[in-house]
Amino acid sequence: MNPMQRFVKNIGSLFTSQILSYLISLIYTIYLVRYLGVENYGILAFALALTSVIGIFADFGLNILMTRELSKEKSLTNKYLNNIFTIKLLQISILLVFVIVIVKILGYPTQTAYILYLMMIFLIFTTFSNFFASIFQAYERLEYQSIASVLNNILMLIGIFILINYNYGIISFTILYALVGGLILIYYLFILTKRFELPIPKIKIDWDFWKPTIKTAAQFGLMGVFVTIYIWIDSVMLFFMQGDQAVGLYNAAYRIVLLLLFIPTVINAAIFPVMSKLYGSSKDSLKLIVEKYFKYMILIGVPLGVAITLLSNQIIILIFGQAFLASSPALQILVWATVFTFGNAAFVQLFQSTNKQLLLTKITFMGMIINITLNFILIPKFSYIAASFNTLITEFTILALVLIMALRTGYITQRKKLLNETIKIVISSVIMGLFILIFKDLNLLILILISAFLYVFVLFILKGIDKEDIEVIRNIQK
Numbered sequence: 514m515n516p517m518q519r520f521v522k523n524i525g526s527l528f529t530s531q532i533l534s535y536l537i538s539l540i541y542t543i544y545l546v547r548y549l550g551v552e553n554y555g556i557l558a559f560a561l562a563l564t565s566v567i568g569i570f571a572d573f574g575l576n577i578l579m580t581r582e583l584s585k586e587k588s589l590t591n592k593y594l595n596n597i598f599t600i601k602l603l604q605i606s607i608l609l610v611f612v613i614v615i616v617k618i619l620g621y622p623t624q625t626a627y628i629l630y631l632m633m634i635f636l637i638f639t640t641f642s643n644f645f646a647s648i649f650q651a652y653e654r655l656e657y658q659s660i661a662s663v664l665n666n667i668l669m670l671i672g673i674f675i676l677i678n679y680n681y682g683i684i685s686f687t688i689l690y691a692l693v694g695g696l697i698l699i700y701y702l703f704i705l706t707k708r709f710e711l712p713i714p715k716i717k718i719d720w721d722f723w724k725p726t727i728k729t730a731a732q733f734g735l736m737g738v739f740v741t742i743y744i745w746i747d748s749v750m751l752f753f754m755q756g757d758q759a760v761g762l763y764n765a766a767y768r769i770v771l772l773l774l775f776i777p778t779v780i781n782a783a784i785f786p787v788m789s790k791l792y793g794s795s796k797d798s799l800k801l802i803v804e805k806y807f808k809y810m811i812l813i814g815v816p817l818g819v820a821i822t823l824l825s826n827q828i829i830i831l832i833f834g835q836a837f838l839a840s841s842p843a844l845q846i847l848v849w850a851t852v853f854t855f856g857n858a859a860f861v862q863l864f865q866s867t868n869k870q871l872l873l874t875k876i877t878f879m880g881m882i883i884n885i886t887l888n889f890i891l892i893p894k895f896s897y898i899a900a901s902f903n904t905l906i907t908e909f910t911i912l913a914l915v916l917i918m919a920l921r922t923g924y925i926t927q928r929k930k931l932l933n934e935t936i937k938i939v940i941s942s943v944i945m946g947l948f949i950l951i952f953k954d955l956n957l958l959i960l961i962l963i964s965a966f967l968y969v970f971v972l973f974i975l976k977g978i979d980k981e982d983i984e985v986i987r988n989i990q991k
Contacts, residue, residue: 748760940975
């Protein structure tokens with residue numbers, strides 16, 4: 514099986530389960546947001562955002578480094594398992610103390626403090642679940658992550674319906690997050706010991722291993738810190754500058770675009786170990802994967818951006834209700850930030866797998882500085898609309914920089930072909946957009962289905978899908 518076949522088969526198996534997972538997630542998010550309302554959902558969104566920013570330090574690049582190295586050499590599994598487990602125990606203990614101290618110093622209301630503490634418990638469980646998942650990813654056994662994702666969302670769906678039915682408060686929903694996180698961790702431990710026949714990790718301190726590992730992981734870790742900050746800092750800054758309502762409106766739109774990100778997330782999980790193995794052994798195959806990945810992300814992302822921009826009001830009302838209609842402008846802006854995220858996915862995975870993570874760290878640092886600076890300047894005046902715009906500028910900047918570096922390092926050789934294909938994708942998307950504008954009063958589901966068919970049809974007519982693409986589709990169907 515060639516690298517492209519392996520790539521598409523991994524995606525095919527993972528993609529189906531992830532679609533199911535995200536559909537379930539969408540359902541319970543809709544009910545949760547409507548039940549809690551703008552202000553209470555704003556508090557929960559703030560807690561999730563804050564723990565996400567803090568939580569990146571519980572990993573600090575160790576997972577991605579372990580995946581990359583184990584994909585090349587499986588015999589190092591026990592060494593990484595025990596040593597990194599010990600490092601994570603130390604990191605999470607420090608972070609837990611840090612959060613308790615910060616909550617006391619800032620004097621949060623009792624309810625908010627309890628929510629943050631419960632979210633830290635959830636974070637602890639998630640940290641170790643992700644740790645085990647990175648081992649499965651290195652072995653290219655992505656089905657276990659898929660099952661965990663579906664199981665997590667089914668449990669959340671059942672729990673949220675029960676809590677809503679009995680009219681429980683916001684703290685109960687936070688307890689649910691922690692409880693489900695613990696159950697998923699138990700599942701991962703079962704898979705680790707029974708399917709992979711690996712021992713439960715134990716405390717191991719090997720300074721000769723720790724020093725170079727932490728040094729290299731820190732390059733990934735800093736990149737993760739910068740990315741996490743510019744993704745979630747908007748909600749944190751909105752909370753302090755504009756209050757619960759602004760956070761709730763912003764996050765209603767943000768939740769929709771985050772759901773869209775499952776597409777590159779799935780592909781990233783499948784492609785990263787493959788790229789890592791190809792680095793140094795088959796540069797031509799690596800180039801092919803990068804160029805095709807970029808094309809497919811643009812092929813999917815641009816029409817999504819056009820459709821959601823034109824249908825944002827209907828989408829917001831359908832998902833969250835009339836009370837969240839003010840989120841529509843934010844959604845129209847954020848969806849294009851997501852399109853840029855789709856575009857940069859191929860190059861981010863390329864640089865991570867080819868030992869150029871320090872370059873990515875510098876790029877994401879620039880993105881973080883731009884985002885925070887614009888937030889300070891614009892949020893006080895334009896609230897969550899400014900936060901949306903700032904995210905758009907940040908993602909565009911990162912895409913431009915990684916694209917330039919990919920060109921300079923020689924991983925894009927078919928420049929004219931990619932440009933021509935991108936133009937065809939844009940033309941097809943514009944024609945689809947005109948159709949949506951003309952027939953916008955149609956039933957939303959019917960309109961979306963016909964628009965998608967029209968887009969693919971025009972793309973075929975313009976030969977935006979070539980013989981290589983058809984071969985990839987055939988590989989997926991096998």
